[in-house]
Amino acid sequence: MEVLIVEDDPLHRSYLHEAVRAALPECELVLEAGNGRIGEGLARQYRSAHIVMDLQMSERNGIEAARTIWKERPETRILFWSNYADEAYVRGVSRIVPEGAAYGYVLKSASDDRLKLALRSIFIEAQCVIDREVRGLQQKSLGHVKGFTDVEYEILIDIALGLTDRMIARRHNLSLRSVQNRLQQLYEKLDVYQRVGEDGDEGRYNLRSRAVAVALLRKLINYSALERAEADLNNCMGMKEA
Amino acid sequence: MEVLIVEDDPLHRSYLHEAVRAALPECELVLEAGNGRIGEGLARQYRSAHIVMDLQMSERNGIEAARTIWKERPETRILFWSNYADEAYVRGVSRIVPEGAAYGYVLKSASDDRLKLALRSIFIEAQCVIDREVRGLQQKSLGHVKGFTDVEYEILIDIALGLTDRMIARRHNLSLRSVQNRLQQLYEKLDVYQRVGEDGDEGRYNLRSRAVAVALLRKLINYSALERAEADLNNCMGMKEA
DNA sequence: GCAAAATCTGCGGGTTCCCGCAAGACAAGT
DNA sequence: ACTTGTCTTGCGGGAACCCGCAGATTTTGC
Numbered sequence: 036m037e038v039l040i041v042e043d044d045p046l047h048r049s050y051l052h053e054a055v056r057a058a059l060p061e062c063e064l065v066l067e068a069g070n071g072r073i074g075e076g077l078a079r080q081y082r083s084a085h086i087v088m089d090l091q092m093s094e095r096n097g098i099e100a101a102r103t104i105w106k107e108r109p110e111t112r113i114l115f116w117s118n119y120a121d122e123a124y125v126r127g128v129s130r131i132v133p134e135g136a137a138y139g140y141v142l143k144s145a146s147d148d149r150l151k152l153a154l155r156s157i158f159i160e161a162q163c164v165i166d167r168e169v170r171g172l173q174q175k176s177l178g179h180v181k182g183f184t185d186v187e188y189e190i191l192i193d194i195a196l197g198l199t200d201r202m203i204a205r206r207h208n209l210s211l212r213s214v215q216n217r218l219q220q221l222y223e224k225l226d227v228y229q230r231v232g233e234d235g236d237e238g239r240y241n242l243r244s245r246a247v248a249v250a251l252l253r254k255l256i257n258y259s260a261l262e263r264a265e266a267d268l269n270n271c272m273g274m275k276e277a
Numbered sequence: 278m279e280v281l282i283v284e285d286d287p288l289h290r291s292y293l294h295e296a297v298r299a300a301l302p303e304c305e306l307v308l309e310a311g312n313g314r315i316g317e318g319l320a321r322q323y324r325s326a327h328i329v330m331d332l333q334m335s336e337r338n339g340i341e342a343a344r345t346i347w348k349e350r351p352e353t354r355i356l357f358w359s360n361y362a363d364e365a366y367v368r369g370v371s372r373i374v375p376e377g378a379a380y381g382y383v384l385k386s387a388s389d390d391r392l393k394l395a396l397r398s399i400f401i402e403a404q405c406v407i408d409r410e411v412r413g414l415q416q417k418s419l420g421h422v423k424g425f426t427d428v429e430y431e432i433l434i435d436i437a438l439g440l441t442d443r444m445i446a447r448r449h450n451l452s453l454r455s456v457q458n459r460l461q462q463l464y465e466k467l468d469v470y471q472r473v474g475e476d477g478d479e480g481r482y483n484l485r486s487r488a489v490a491v492a493l494l495r496k497l498i499n500y501s502a503l504e505r506a507e508a509d510l511n512n513c514m515g516m517k518e519a
Numbered sequence: 520g521c522a523a524a525a526t527c528t529g530c531g532g533g534t535t536c537c538c539g540c541a542a543g544a545c546a547a548g549t
Numbered sequence: 550a551c552t553t554g555t556c557t558t559g560c561g562g563g564a565a566c567c568c569g570c571a572g573a574t575t576t577t578g579c
Contacts, residue, residue, distance in 0.1 A: 244439040
């Protein structure tokens with residue numbers, strides 16, 4: 036058995052190495068990668084079936100790396116080990132995990148024991164281990180309780196990228212008005228209608244920009260989600276040109 | 278001599294502790310704080326003159342903590358130790374450093390030796406030590422080479438928060454048209470005018486939202502800057518109400 | 520002190536956005 | 550079949566935005 040560690044912080048990397056050694060004495064080889072790109076390469080080369088992966092790395096982030104790895108070998112077991120439980124990350128991960136795969140999502144703030152337990156559960160027992168906090172977000176996101184539909188989310192990303200209504204309509208094969216309907220739902224859910232001004236004066240927000248702002252503040256979207264979306268957009272545009 | 282470490286990651290904290298011990302054998306006491314709020318408290322309590330501070334902490338981030346600490350004791354020497362060199366952070370720090378204070382900005386990716394050298398230079402020699410990469414950004418930011426004025430930056434933040442033109446005008450005591458002029462400069466500098474569409478079709482961006490998007494992608498603004506700005510906004514509003 | 524440059528301001532227009540109203544499409548449920 | 554609900558689309562108008570133009574004000578450089 037071998038384990039691949041993908042993590043860009045050297046300190047965390049060696050801590051993980053230690054933890055893996057301690058939790059999985061049957062592990063013969065521990066590989067390390069400093070970013071997603073290298074991680075992908077090693078995963079391919081060693082056909083690693085067991086991976087511990089950080090999200091938020093510079094070169095190529097964890098979600099992208101995991102996606103391509105899972106695309107090639109869906110039975111790979113991946114434990115995501117992250118600092119944050121941003122809804123953007125959680126959604127990004129749930130989006131790419133293959134049917135029936137064993138994976139995990141543990142926060143870096145979790146205790147030593149939690150991490151080791153998760154390592155054994157996932158890699159040995161093939162069970163899913165999702166941090167409670169993260170689990171909560173997942174539920175909220177999927178269940179309709181104050182959560183956002185996938186379509187809504189898409190549109191949210193689109194306005195965050197700065198696309199116009201017309202562009203969004205084209206991208207999604209919708210009429211202009213439909214897009215605007217979606218936007219209204221979004222504004223509703225993001226609770227963006229409160230006045231900002233005082234007295235009787237009418238001081239509203241710019242709804243479109245405000246929506247992006249509160250989405251960011253609520254960590255519904257974050258830097259890496261934006262980055263990915265921007266890359267997608269460029270791709271898509273390139274395709275059209277050709 | 279005593280040193281206060283403010284850093285929310287336990288691993289990094291103990292690494293720092295180690296480094297301080299090694300680099301400053303004359304140091305008698307090393308204090309640790311897990312977030313900005315606690316850090317402020319300890320700084321006040323122990324009148325610490327030497328602080329190593331992470332930016333990006335949950336409870337209260339490094340910039341806010343440093344600002345209040347410096348406000349009380351401007352001669353405090355602070356070494357900022359951060360993962361990132363986002364322009365938003367760099368600008369945030371330059372903004373609050375008192376006249377003639379000795380401080381430093383070192384990236385976590387720097388070598389062990391660099392860190393130790395910086396510790397001695399700042400705490401013993403009272404010199405400023407700024408990472409080269411960071412230094413570059415500072416120049417660019419202050420010098421007029423492709424950099425942003427403070428006023429422009431303010432307005433950028435305002436639209437990122439979702440304020441309307443009229444609101445911005447009021448906040449800055451400007452006419453509506455002036456604000457729009459500023460916005461045009463911004464759009465120019467952020468290079469937001471490229472078409473997104475193909476063929477002869479007119480596919481522009483929504484300039485306002487797009488500007489925010491590219492500012493985020495270029496790390497001109499980041500989560501913590503947004504968060505601070507939002508808090509400011511709420512304060513300001515509260516004041517007006519009263 | 521004066522000219523050049525940069526900023527601030529009002530006006531007017533074209534465009535995009537925000538959204539109420541209303542009519543059609545499709546699914547599900549009793 | 551009738552209702553109920555959700556989703557889509559068109560129309561139209563009011564508001565906000567983007568911006569060229571042109572005059573007023575301030576700043577800067579020499």
